[in-house]
Amino acid sequence: MYDVNKIREDFPILKIKVNGKKLVYFDNAATTQKPIQVINKIKYYYENYNSNIHRGIYKIAETATEKYIESKTKFAKFINAGSIEEIVYMRNTTEAINFVALAFGNEVIKEGDHILISEAEHHSNLLPWLWLAKRKKAHLDYIKLNKEKTGLDIESFKAHLEKEPKITAVFHASNVLGSINDIKYITQLAHKKNSTVLIDGAQSIPNIKIDVKDIGCDFFAASAHKMMGPAGIGILFAKKSVLDNIKPLFGGGEMVKQVNKYSCTLNDLPWRFESGTQNIEGAIGLAGAIDYINKIGINNIRKHEQNLLKYAFDKLNDINNLEVFGGNDEKNKVGIISFAINKVHPHDIAYLFDKEGIAIRAGHHCAMPVVSELSKEHSISRMSFYLYNTIEEVDAAVDAINKIKNKFNIR
């Protein structure tokens, strides 16, 4: 049985008060809170075996190296990758996508080629491709939103595929709409046109079971901090056959087997892409986060989010002058609800929510093209849920909305 109150006990931060009220943390799409199990793993590392990896010939350095590799093994299993050769640790999703655009994109994109993304991408999955297209005098094409603005228009995707894009890069779950793309289908169609496929998994890694073998994508990028791990560590999955043909971007320690004054032999996968001292504590924390998710069960987390969504949509539907973006079909959404209250600026909404102890996000959500499509102010409010949120907290958000409406005399 899913016991949200028991889960909440694992998160020290959920006990704090904000403006005299119990914290309601509804900004999980920005970053998630960390359970004590993850915090303790990192603390234990610092207190018991802090040392550099891959190089020390002494006990604690060997332990650190083992734990770092164990973290990769866990992550590879978590997303069903072939082996740790396909898992490169980076700083975050942003760095992973930029790496692909620079190390892979620079080699394969030529003048006049097409690159395909969508209108609803986070800037992390837009700017690297925009710059690549500009560098190479290539075309950057955008899959349109559907008429209802709840997700992508699959006909627009198919039409763009006819231009045979060399690279297709799309989100798995949108950080603004919350909607989920059928990435297996997208990958299959793109592959038929020989397009290399990158999936931005920043918003799906916390709550959707990922199976990269089943999806078939070439690249999958994600961040540990969105799945209860620490910030500063992200993951690039790349198919071994693709990674084998990519040259490292950075030279430095631990990424070569042998160096002389005039040449070098690269290290094996994935180490050749991890030059310099890595985020060891980050990897250890990420392993803790995977253990935690596995203990609860990722499908249970998804179900819990869907229950919260359904409950929230039922309540929000009854409120006049409130607009919910991205549709209200909880089956096709992660726990994200973007909304607007007629005539109230999103920054005022977030400020007034904060007065009630409720943390939400307001603004352009680093996804300006889609937010501008949805809102004249180029700014919207967003609540985002995770495994520790409760029905009572949704009620508190609904109360906050009604209070704001009263304050602004909105019926």
Ligand SMILES: Cc1ncc(COP(=O)(O)O)c(C=O)c1O
């Ligand atoms: C869909 C999506 N892609 C990419 C990112 C970037 O993630 P990070 O800041 O961890 O690199 C985010 C962050 O919110 C996101 O929501």
